Amino acid sequence: MSSRLEFDDIHCALRESVDGWAKAFLEPGAAERDENHRFDAELYRQLDTELGLMNITLPEAYGGSGLDLAATVISIESLSACDPGMAMSYLSQELLFSHQLYFTWLNEGIGRMPGRHGDILRQKSLAGMAMTEPDAGTDVFGMKTRASEDSDGFVLNGVKQWITNGTNGRYFLVYARTGDNRRDLSLFLVEADREGFVRSSCAEKMGMRSSETGILTFVNCHIPADALVGKLHEGVKPMIRNLAAERLGLAAQSVGIAGRCVSVMRDYVQQRTAFGRPIAEFGQIQHMIARCYAEYHAMRSMLYDTVWSMIEGAPDASLNADATKLFCAHAAEEISRCAIQALGANGYSNAYPVSRLHRDAVLLSIGGGTDEALEKNISRLLTKSRA
Numbered sequence: 510m511s512s513r514l515e516f517d518d519i520h521c522a523l524r525e526s527v528d529g530w531a532k533a534f535l536e537p538g539a540a541e542r543d544e545n546h547r548f549d550a551e552l553y554r555q556l557d558t559e560l561g562l563m564n565i566t567l568p569e570a571y572g573g574s575g576l577d578l579a580a581t582v583i584s585i586e587s588l589s590a591c592d593p594g595m596a597m598s599y600l601s602q603e604l605l606f607s608h609q610l611y612f613t614w615l616n617e618g619i620g621r622m623p624g625r626h627g628d629i630l631r632q633k634s635l636a637g638m639a640m641t642e643p644d645a646g647t648d649v650f651g652m653k654t655r656a657s658e659d660s661d662g663f664v665l666n667g668v669k670q671w672i673t674n675g676t677n678g679r680y681f682l683v684y685a686r687t688g689d690n691r692r693d694l695s696l697f698l699v700e701a702d703r704e705g706f707v708r709s710s711c712a713e714k715m716g717m718r719s720s721e722t723g724i725l726t727f728v729n730c731h732i733p734a735d736a737l738v739g740k741l742h743e744g745v746k747p748m749i750r751n752l753a754a755e756r757l758g759l760a761a762q763s764v765g766i767a768g769r770c771v772s773v774m775r776d777y778v779q780q781r782t783a784f785g786r787p788i789a790e791f792g793q794i795q796h797m798i799a800r801c802y803a804e805y806h807a808m809r810s811m812l813y814d815t816v817w818s819m820i821e822g823a824p825d826a827s828l829n830a831d832a833t834k835l836f837c838a839h840a841a842e843e844i845s846r847c848a849i850q851a852l853g854a855n856g857y858s859n860a861y862p863v864s865r866l867h868r869d870a871v872l873l874s875i876g877g878g879t880d881e882a883l884e885k886n887i888s889r890l891l892t893k894s895r896a
């Protein structure tokens with residue numbers, strides 16, 4: 510068993526291969542994809558064909574590799590160093606769809622996964638998860654999308670917004686209201702080509718532009734009885750469990766962005782001269798680099814410590830996933846801002862990746878639970894307060 514901050518040989522080999530592939534194939538077009546808000550489906554497929562990253566935590570019977578959550582986190586961190594948008598599409602398919610679908614059936618003690626769900630997992634098609642609505646983001650229990658039972662399944666009505674892979678994904682896990690209590694939510698597996706399911710693009714985003722984000726509208730959309738994932742009215746449990754995994758994925762994005770910014774800064778300040786000396790010799794630049802490195806090191810240690818504790822099933826893992834996302838998102842924003850500062854006009858331009866990475870980093874304090882929502886969760890859990 511690895512000690513908390515050690516990786517085994519499989520983790521190390523995985524990191525090496527994803528890092529190498531990302532530098533060679535993901536980095537070169539990242540600025541263009543950002544500029545054109547373009548998701549590259551062909552490149553995305555290579556995450557599976559070249560790296561075997563899809564269904565990585567699932568057993569071989571579902572086309573997976575049977576690895577642990579650390580493998581997903583390592584992959585997301587490495588991809589995020591080059592193209593956080595592409596990493597976010599992967600996070601959505603891998604953690605929010607495949608991992609959530611498989612582990613909901615496995616963990617809830619609710620019987621066998623319908624054969625159709627297994628077939629869909631084996632396809633490894635682009636997929637996502639739809640929880641947020643135009644009038645319900647942080648207030649997730651305020652969602653209005655409803656699934657009403659009919660004679661042979663359910664009828665979905667409602668709108669989901671800001672859904673990653675929303676316009677181009679083939680399958681979605683959709684949360685919908687199935688009862689009258691605020692917590693009567695259920696989870697459904699919905700194919701994008703169902704009648705009554707219409708998709709459109711969201712407003713243009715500030716960052717994460719190489720990933721598509723969509724609006725999903727359901728108008729009397731009929732889904733079969735076996736679209737239900739887990740138990741009726743009991744979608745909150747898998748939702749909370751998956752949010753903890755999602756938060757570690759988003760923290761991994763922060764760590765990938767921060768590590769890249771530190772390395773760009775380190776190289777730049779040694780080459781750039783002012784007043785006849787490399788700017789690395791100026792105390793204020795040294796202060797910036799040292800603070801950023803220290804923060805990056807803390808982020809990385811915190812991330813993997815929480816990942817191991819989650820794998821081990823530690824009781825504080827979910828609390829610490831919230832704390833890790835909160836800390837890492839904030840640090841990534843600060844470090845990428847410092848990198849812009851250390852590079853001067855070059856940092857503010859598209860000549861270097863740091864301004865793009867900074868725009869991408871801002872999302873990490875919003876998606877998967879805002880900073881404010883996480884602060885409330887953490888303080889509630891620590892103080893047992895109800896507010």
Ligand SMILES: Cc1cc2nc3c(=O)[nH]c(=O)nc-3n(C[C@H](O)[C@H](O)[C@H](O)COP(=O)(O)OP(=O)(O)OC[C@H]3O[C@@H](n4cnc5c(N)ncnc54)[C@H](O)[C@@H]3O)c2cc1C
Pocket residue numbers: 601637638639640641645646647648670671672673674714717722872875876877878879880881882885
């Ligand atoms: C690029 C992108 C991709 C996304 N992908 C997905 C996806 O794949 N699936 C999905 O379901 N969602 C997705 N989301 C949605 C995301 O999870 C939500 O944006 C997020 O949960 C916040 O919800 P909101 O935007 O409605 O903000 P709101 O909930 O309206 O919050 C607005 C502000 O009010 C604050 N606030 C709200 N309630 C409180 C409170 N009680 N106390 C203090 N402050 C409060 C918030 O912290 C925030 O600062 C994505 C969003 C983006 C931008």
